[in-house]
Amino acid sequence: DTGVSQNPRHKITKRGQNVTFRCDPISEHNRLYWYRQTLGQGPEFLTYFQNEAQLEKSRLLSDRFSAERPKGSFSTLEIQRTEQGDSAMYLCASSLEPELEKLFFGSGTQLSVL
Amino acid sequence: AQSVSQHNHHVILSEAASLELGCNYSYGGTVNLFWYVQYPGQHLQLLLKYFSGDPLVKGIKGFEAEFIKSKFSFNLRKPSVQWSDTAEYFCAVNPSWGKLQFGAGTQVVVTP
Numbered sequence: 001d002t003g004v005s006q007n008p009r010h011k012i013t014k015r016g017q018n019v020t021f022r023c024d025p026i027s028e029h030n031r032l033y034w035y036r037q038t039l040g041q042g043p044e045f046l047t048y049f050q051n052e053a054q055l056e057k058s059r060l061l062s063d064r065f066s067a068e069r070p071k072g073s074f075s076t077l078e079i080q081r082t083e084q085g086d087s088a089m090y091l092c093a094s095s096l097e098p099e100l101e102k103l104f105f106g107s108g109t110q111l112s113v114l
Numbered sequence: 115a116q117s118v119s120q121h122n123h124h125v126i127l128s129e130a131a132s133l134e135l136g137c138n139y140s141y142g143g144t145v146n147l148f149w150y151v152q153y154p155g156q157h158l159q160l161l162l163k164y165f166s167g168d169p170l171v172k173g174i175k176g177f178e179a180e181f182i183k184s185k186f187s188f189n190l191r192k193p194s195v196q197w198s199d200t201a202e203y204f205c206a207v208n209p210s211w212g213k214l215q216f217g218a219g220t221q222v223v224v225t226p
Contacts, residue, residue: 003157042204042216056213101146101208105158
């Protein structure tokens with residue numbers, strides 16, 4: 001499968017713990033996005049990278065959230081001191097010029113904070 | 115506030131019926147508009163997009179959408195749905211390069 005890959009698929013954690021998610025975009029896609037989706041809502045933009053540079057962060061991304069894409073390939077999203085309100089599906093997507101707006105989404109990581 | 119509104123959260127219809135899903139946005143200036151679809155058990159994928167030119171755009175699987183600038187709308191249509199069109203449909207706006215803002219989605223169920 002050469003699509004966007006996200007790991008893990010599911011994560012259950014206790015409140016206050018740190019969690020890290022990984023996203024492997026489609027090879028050679030220079031744009032990588034993180035979105036969050038809760039039940040009954042559409043995906044909410046969190047942040048995006050152009051190669052290894054993080055170009056925009058949503059105000060939804062509090063100080064407890066950090067994302068990296070160190071070599072311009074895979075990306076990680078870390079949530080520190082998780083809260084119950086962080087429970088959501090975390091989606092990764094990637095795209096490639098010239099069709100930057102054509103996002104290819106992964107299956108997501110479902111986070112449950114108990 | 116900038117937003118994307120989808121009029122219906124759930125739509126149930128029979129095969130061969132016509133489908134129209136409403137989408138309104140509240141951004142000033144030039145925007146790019148999209149419909150994404152998520153079939154059961156699958157990833158979100160692009161259905162169609164509008165950047166400029168002909169306000170009636172055609173996408174995959176017989177879907178089309180019409181951009182009406184004066185109404186800030188980008189409604190999705192399909193003249194005759196099939197059972198395989200059962201999915202969740204998301205309208206999205208790209209007010210600036212780099213991010214899409216999605217509506218809440220409309221769950222469409224097509225009954226045989």
